Amino acid sequence: MSVQSAKPEEATMPTTPASLGNVRRIVLTGFMGAGKSTIGRELAARLGWKFLDLDHHLEQRTQATIPELFERHGEPHFRRLESAALVSTLALTDTVIALGGGTPEIHTNRLLIEQAPGTLTIFLDAPFPVLFDRCVLQALNPGATDRPVLKDPVLAESRFRLRQPLYRRLARLTQPTEDQTPAETVTAILERLPK
Structure with a gap:
């Protein structure tokens, strides 16, 4: 399983998992x-x-890479593979899980996340133009992952509009990210976690 140990930054003290009440995993969407x-x-x-x-x-x-899976099998098959992978991750504890952007589109995936005991889901929210610009900038980096959904900006915005209400309904917390650095966003999330 591809779980990475996260190394705390030297300047920050980790929050102990015991301080999170019944939360065993955090899912970011x-x-x-x-x-x-x-x-x-x-x-x-x-x-x-x-x-x-x-x-x-x-x-x-x-x-295989995500673009290869899309190209070889199409999106419906990719989503089935994604659901199977999701099941295996929801048994993990003391883990932060980053979902794929389309994972919540599948009703079964939403049910799996909602019904996994000890799961806290957080929606990282920003307007579409901000997200699109970030993706375009990321795509310029060497080794960046190709994002099939971004090939058509109009279709990408349509997907965003379809998914946004799903993200909101699934999440127990919504955290805006538009005007924050990642470090500021993490601090804001930590302040809002259950004690």
Whole structure:
């Protein structure tokens, strides 16, 4: 399983998992570019927990990249593989899990997340233009992952509008990220976690 140990930053003291009440795992959701992986790694480090990116976990399970899975099998098959990968991650404890942007589109996935005891779901929220710009900037980095949904900006915005209410309904907490650095977002989340 592709769970990474997150190393706490030297300047921050980890919050002990015992201080989170019944929370055994935190699931981050939101559209691509929301910062799920970046914020998830830092949040896990500050908690002294592990971090798991569902897309990377799925790539390791299938020995193929997300764009390859889309191209070879189409989105419906990809979503079935993603659901199977999700099931395996929801048994983990003391773990921050970053979902793929489309994971909550599937009703079964939403039910799995909602019914997994000890799961706290957080929606990382920002407006579409901000998220799109972040993704375009990320795509310029060497080794960046190709994002099939971004090939058509109009379709991407349509997907965003479809998914946003699903993210809101699924989440117990909504954290705006538009005007915050990842570190500021993590601090804001930590302040809002159950004690």
